[in-house]
Amino acid sequence: MALFMINRYLGEEEESKSNGESRSKALLSKLQERAKAREQQSVATKKESDVQDTKTSEQSGVGKTKRKLEQQDKKQSKKKRKESIREQDDVDDTPVEHTDLGTSDQSRKKKKKKDKKGSGTQEEKQQTESTGAVDEPESQKTADAQPEQSNTSSSFHILGGFENKAVQKVQRVLPKWLAEPDMIERDIKSNLIPLVDVPEICPQLRKKVEANGIQTFFPVQAEVIPAVLESVNSGLLIGRGGYRPRDICVSAPTGSGKTLAFVIPVVQALMTRVVCEVRALAVLPTKELAQQVYKVFCTYAEGTGLKVVMAAGQKPFAVEEATLSEIRGGVSRSLADIVVATPGRLVDHINKNEGFSLQHLRFLIIDEADRMIDSMQQAWLNQVTKAVYKSGHGSGVSIFRRVEPGPITVASLSPPQMPLQKLLFSATLTQNPEKLQQLGLHQPRLFSSTHSSTSEEKFNFPQGLTEYYVCCTLSKKPLLILHFLLRLKFSPVLCFTNSREAAHRLFLLVKLYGGVEVAEFSSRLSPSERQKTLKNFEQGKIQLLISTDAAARGIDIKGVKCVINYDAPQYIRTYIHRVGRTARAGRAGVAFTFVLGVQLEKFVKMIQDAGSPSLQKQTIKPESLRGMESRYEEVLNELGRVIKEENTQKRF
């Protein structure tokens, strides 16, 4: 069955394609006839004039002037004929940009005006009639004009349609599953669902949920948990009714609780397994995110006998290898039921770790799915799919054989097939069917908190978020940050820059200025340093954390009340993930973006087009920055010296 319905907008001609074809054939033959006739005519007139020329050349000087006059006459009549054809085009009201190569726009406009007044000489009318264009369709009239003009003004031949039409904007047509999602409430606070209202969750896990301080489910959890559990109603090995279960895509705001929406059903589905095999694989774009999801899995898998292992490159490869599998009695045995990985390390294990098998994989969870699709050039998904359907020991005797799914036919469905179900999660899930197709989704079902329309792509913004932009100059930005922390007393603040160099420079500047507990978070730090920094920030030991986009996605730091985009982000997805570090789990939060004059228009349009409900302008008066300026000047000089020193140290 086709995954996507691609409706292409083909213009009006498409409706009468067959009509159009026969019409164009008729037009073509007519044109050819006409061109021939014209050619013959011109040859005949040339012969005539040649004869006349030889006669007159024998005559006196009077003859010469006569010839000149005759030539002038000829030129004039030619010109008139050309004009009449152009006039005709304009009367037809057909755009002439392509055909009228020799006429300037201005003269065309003038003619158009003239025609609108209803003027036109008898001679012109006659000429028009003589071209036979009056009763012909518009397209033909334009086409008639083309050979004449191309002879006179240009050697170009215009190929293609006979009619020049303004290009119409193609309307986006989404496949049904994207256009009509299962809706999820965006407002968490007023849509909390009591745990008992999700009866699909087993008592053991419900107790665990309560023990972790969760009294109610968020909307996304109440919708998605039952949907995933429904697909394992008939056991792990086969989908409902014997069919392959549908893949699930979830697009819900940042901080809406998507992690639990996959952790709970996956743990419940696997907790009754008998043999330990890798049956769930969660892939995340960064080590920090993998660590975060790993922790949640560990919390809910505790006491179930399920083993959760992380393979994100935080430990040496050999150590990870040893935690994933072991060899006992010459046979390799999995030590993991659930693996949480980053794409790079995952591919390493698939290729280099012989004990790592994905042949029993039941759930493939792709968190931050849009980002993971963008990193698809690493081909990690192909490697996973290959590893899942690789025939290995015992696969021949298994009653639930595994072959890479092809088109659905009676034959392909008759043998029981152990399914691989994909679960996709993101706050900014792409609606681009071509991109989604790379994931090879099977009859996908979308849960979303925004209704997809055929126009602009809209995104999910957390309900409790208030967004501001602050117009400023480049030199005032550091002062503004200091103003927010020292005067307005915002804390803790997560601040984003567009590069790690900018993050480091700002970090040094604020540190040199003094009065603020500041730290940086970027690829300049080692993974362990980064982890420590996040912990300190979460514990309130850091007031201002200056970060690159390394901390923009998925990172769940409790208590962040304010996000500042020191550098305005270029892309809407980046913006949504950055500001989504605050206003999480139904709480309130505020985000400020420093915008330069040149960025203002584009930035505001980008945010408004994305469906932001609350973007407002915030003005900081220049006088409020005053008292800090002299110290800032001193710090700038010091900063230059520190950076110089750092650079010389780097060289040695």
Ligand SMILES: Nc1ncnc2c1ncn2[C@@H]1O[C@H](COP(=O)(O)OP(=O)(O)OP(=O)(O)O)[C@@H](O)[C@H]1O
């Ligand atoms: N039902 C719940 N009740 C209370 N808190 C919850 C509940 N579900 C999740 N949370 C908390 O909400 C916070 C955000 O959850 P989570 O990180 O899963 O959000 P997310 O939707 O994955 O966000 P992002 O898109 O930014 O990754 C976490 O701190 C989590 O512990």
